[in-house]
Amino acid sequence: MKRFLSGDEAFAEGIRLACPDVISAYPITPQTVVVERLSEMVEDGSLDSEFIHVESEHSALSCAIGASAAGVRTFTATSSQGLLYMAEGLPYAAGGRFPVVMMNANRATALPWNIYGDQRDSLALLDTGWIQEYAADAQEALDMAVMSYYIAEHRDVSTPFMVNLDGFVLTHTYENVDIPDRERVREFLPPYETENCFDFEHPKNIGFSAGPETNFIFKYKEHRAFERAIHVIKEAERRFGELFGRKYTGLAEEYLTEDADYVIITLGTAAGLCRTIADELRREGVKAGVLRIRYMRPFPNEEIARALKNAKAAAVLEKDISFGNAGTVYVNVAAALQWAGVSTPLYDFVGGLGGKDITHADIRNIYESMGKGAPRVTFMGIGVE
Amino acid sequence: MKPYLREKKSFAFEDIPEDTCFEAGYLVTVNSGWRSRTPQIDNEKCIGCGQCYLYCPDGVIAMDGKTPVIDYDFCKGCGICAKICPKSAIELR
Numbered sequence: 053m054k055r056f057l058s059g060d061e062a063f064a065e066g067i068r069l070a071c072p073d074v075i076s077a078y079p080i081t082p083q084t085v086v087v088e089r090l091s092e093m094v095e096d097g098s099l100d101s102e103f104i105h106v107e108s109e110h111s112a113l114s115c116a117i118g119a120s121a122a123g124v125r126t127f128t129a130t131s132s133q134g135l136l137y138m139a140e141g142l143p144y145a146a147g148g149r150f151p152v153v154m155m156n157a158n159r160a161t162a163l164p165w166n167i168y169g170d171q172r173d174s175l176a177l178l179d180t181g182w183i184q185e186y187a188a189d190a191q192e193a194l195d196m197a198v199m200s201y202y203i204a205e206h207r208d209v210s211t212p213f214m215v216n217l218d219g220f221v222l223t224h225t226y227e228n229v230d231i232p233d234r235e236r237v238r239e240f241l242p243p244y245e246t247e248n249c250f251d252f253e254h255p256k257n258i259g260f261s262a263g264p265e266t267n268f269i270f271k272y273k274e275h276r277a278f279e280r281a282i283h284v285i286k287e288a289e290r291r292f293g294e295l296f297g298r299k300y301t302g303l304a305e306e307y308l309t310e311d312a313d314y315v316i317i318t319l320g321t322a323a324g325l326c327r328t329i330a331d332e333l334r335r336e337g338v339k340a341g342v343l344r345i346r347y348m349r350p351f352p353n354e355e356i357a358r359a360l361k362n363a364k365a366a367a368v369l370e371k372d373i374s375f376g377n378a379g380t381v382y383v384n385v386a387a388a389l390q391w392a393g394v395s396t397p398l399y400d401f402v403g404g405l406g407g408k409d410i411t412h413a414d415i416r417n418i419y420e421s422m423g424k425g426a427p428r429v430t431f432m433g434i435g436v437e
Numbered sequence: 438m439k440p441y442l443r444e445k446k447s448f449a450f451e452d453i454p455e456d457t458c459f460e461a462g463y464l465v466t467v468n469s470g471w472r473s474r475t476p477q478i479d480n481e482k483c484i485g486c487g488q489c490y491l492y493c494p495d496g497v498i499a500m501d502g503k504t505p506v507i508d509y510d511f512c513k514g515c516g517i518c519a520k521i522c523p524k525s526a527i528e529l530r
Contacts, residue, residue: 210455210456247458257459269448
């Protein structure tokens with residue numbers, strides 16, 4: 053069934069299909085619509101979930117962790133300041149291996165106060181042990197609401213999952229979206245089963261401490277789960293493609309990279325405009341390509357190295373800066389090239405902070421200026437070099 | 438009741454669970470390493486009132502009839518038992 057939905061509404065439809073047992077969330081712009089739709093679905097009986105009204109984001113995630121420890125499927129959603137307020141709980145959920153799914157609407161972080169989209173909220177929390185996916189359109193948002201549970205709850209993974217939607221550009225933009233059949237989603241997504249939960253018959257100690265002798269081993273096991281997740285992501289996409297006819301491309305999505313001389317690497321919705329301009333440049337005889345990172349964790353190291361190996365130059369376009377260094381996406385991409393011994397010069401373009409539009413001219417400028425001069429960080433469109 | 442200490446204590450990679458979830462009551466180590474002084478009961482002075490048993494914040498004092506018994510594997514040496522004892526029968530050494 054096709055419906056005309058915003059990114060937020062599409063995500064809520066995906067959650068209705070995944071049918072979490074417990075939803076605990078606190079509204080925050082630009083995520084609010086997700087929470088509103090889900091509460092309406094619970095109210096009208098079309099979603100059989102326990103909707104817990106909480107007083108803060110810290111409580112929202114804490115409730116989801118507690119419910120997950122009771123052995124049920126859980127969902128929360130937030131954005132920006134709310135995500136930062138959840139920060140304490142993020143490694144807690146990850147270390148406890150509770151497969152909570154969260155939708156995060158990417159939004160600028162204060163100060164100055166700003167409700168518009170950039171990716172500094174989730175990228176600041178990249179090291180907390182959550183899988184991070186960045187959707188590029190409303191259909192992907194809906195599909196990831198379903199697929200995220202398959203991946204997060206898989207026995208080889210057991211890791212919480214954050215699906216990121218660009219604030220406003222994706223959360224509030226309407227598109228034609230295909231809503232999968234509920235029975236087929238049931239076929240795709242098995243009920244959540246785990247032994248990592250309370251059990252009256254077999255008392256357990258859950259969420260314990262671990263001293264210096266063993267703590268390190270738990271951390272290594274978390275890391276290993278991300279390596280396993282790469283295979284589970286592929287398996288989920290293969291099964292999803294068979295059942296619903298939509299293909300996803302794993303950790304990264306490539307566009308004309310095979311023979312590209314100049315490649316832009318980016319996250320989320322900005323990739324759409326980059327593809328349009330790559331087409332335009334191709335008509336002018338410039339071999340341009342785009343690599344969209346879908347997963348920041350686990351990170352597409354191999355895909356990036358392969359796509360950039362024969363390029364003359366590449367540039368990261370990101371809505372992030374790690375003050376005192378480059379942007380976080382740049383640093384990760386540069387490491388991917390280093391692992392593989394690829395020496396393609398890599399430039400960093402910071403754009404779209406606080407919701408500033410990334411324009412057609414901005415992206416043409418990235419393609420035209422990459423490869424010229426020493427690699428550096430460029431803040432786009434603010435009148436400084 | 439004294440905490441149940443498992444005889445098999447393994448820190449081998451495969452014996453460590455994947456998640457922070459394990460059979461209840463499983464302790465792999467005693468917990469008294471930071472004690473700098475140790476409470477000693479003078480049974481001559483002790484009247485068996487049970488105040489030390491009631492006040493011990495870590496629950497490591499048991500009453501064997503009228504005689505308090507301290508579990509030194511888990512006593513942290515805080516000294517509350519000595520402070521509360523009405524007969525000054527407990528001394529930290």
